[in-house]
Amino acid sequence: MKLGMRSKKNIEKTFLYIFVVVIFIYFVFPFWWAIRSSFTSNTFLFTKDFSLLPPEWTFDHYIGVFREHNFLRNILNSIIVAGSTTLFSLVLGSFAGYAVARLKIPGKVLIMGSILAVSMFPQVSILGGLYQLLRSMGLIDTYPGLIIPYTAITLPLTTWILQNFFRDLPKSVEESAYIDGCNKFQTLYKIVIPLSIPAIVTTGLLTFIQAWNEFMFALTFVINPEMFTVPVAISMFTGASQYEQPWGQLMAASVIITVPLVLLVLIFQNKIVEGLTSGAIKG
Known part of the structure; x- marks a missing residue:
C-alpha cells in the first residue's frame, strides 16, 4: 500500500516537473531566440539551418x-x-x-x-x-x-x-x-x-x-x-x-x-x- 502511494506521488511529481519545464521553455524560448538573433550576422539570420547559438557572433546590430x-x-x-x-x-x-x-x-x-x-x-x-x-x-x-x-x-x-x-x-x-x-x-x-x-x-x-x-x-x-x-x-x-x-x-x-x-x-x-x-x- 505504501509502495503504491509512493509510486503515485513520484508519477505526480514527474508530471509536475515536465509541466514546469514545458512552461519555462514556452516563455523563455522567444526571449532567447531574440537574444540569439540579435547576435547573429545578417548572412545567417534567415538561413534554414536551426541552431540555438548564433553561427557567427556579431555586435553589429547593437552598434547600429x-x-x-x-x-x-x-x-x-x-x-x-x-x-x-x-x-x-x-x-x-x-x-x-x-x-x-x-x-x-x-x-x-x-x-x-x-x-x-x-x-x-x-x-x-x-x-x-x-x-x-x-x-x-x-x-x-x-x-x-x-x-x-x-x-x-x-x-x-x-x-x-x-x-x-x-x-x-x-x-x-x-x-x-x-x-x-x-x-x-x-x-x-x-x-x-x-x-x-x-x-x-x-x-x-x-x-x-x-x-x-x-x-x-x-x-x-x-x-x-x-x-x-x-x-x-x-x-x-x-x-x-x-x-x-x-x-x-x-x-x-x-x-x-x-x-x-x-x-x-x-x-x-x-x-x-x-x-x-x-x-x-x-x-
Whole structure:
C-alpha cells in the first residue's frame, strides 16, 4: 500500500516537473531566440539551418541601434515617463488605497467597482477625446502629455493592490500610533508605508512595466521623434528600403529594453512574491 502511494506521488511529481519545464521553455524560448538573433550576422539570420547559438557572433546590430538611431534619447524618454508615472501612481494610490481601506466612506463598494470599471476601458475608446484635450492644453510632444494619461491608466491597479494590503494590516499598529499622537497622515507615512514595502515594490514594478511598454498613447500623443519612447522608436526602425525590415536591430533593441526589466524582477523577486501573497494566509 505504501509502495503504491509512493509510486503515485513520484508519477505526480514527474508530471509536475515536465509541466514546469514545458512552461519555462514556452516563455523563455522567444526571449532567447531574440537574444540569439540579435547576435547573429545578417548572412545567417534567415538561413534554414536551426541552431540555438548564433553561427557567427556579431555586435553589429547593437552598434547600429545606437549609431543609426537616437536610441539613447528614446531610452531616457522612457525612463523619465515610466519613472514619473510610477512615482505619481504610488503616491496617489497610497492615499486613495489607505482612504478606501481604513476610512468610513459612504459607497466604498461603488468606488472600488468604479475603479475596476475604469481600468477595463479600452484605450482606443478614449484616444480621440484625450488627444483633443491634451492638444488644447499644449501638452502634445511633452513629458506631462504622457505622464498624466499613464498615471490615469495605472492608478486603478495601484489603488486596488495597495488597498488590499492596507486592509490586511493589523489595526492595533495604527491604534498605537494614534495613542502616541499621530494623525491619519502621519500614521500613513510613518507606520503604514514602511510596513507596506513589499506591496509598494510589487505595485511599483507592475506600474513601471506597464508604463515602459505602453505604445498606443505614446504613438498618438508624440509627433517629434526626439520625444519617442522606446516602443514607438523601435516600431519606426526601417531598413535600407521600404521593403526591408532590420530584424537584427529590432531584436537587439528589444533585448536592450527587456533585460533591465528582467533584472529588476530578479532583484526584487522576494519582495514581489511577498507583496502578491500578503494577506492570502491569516493565522
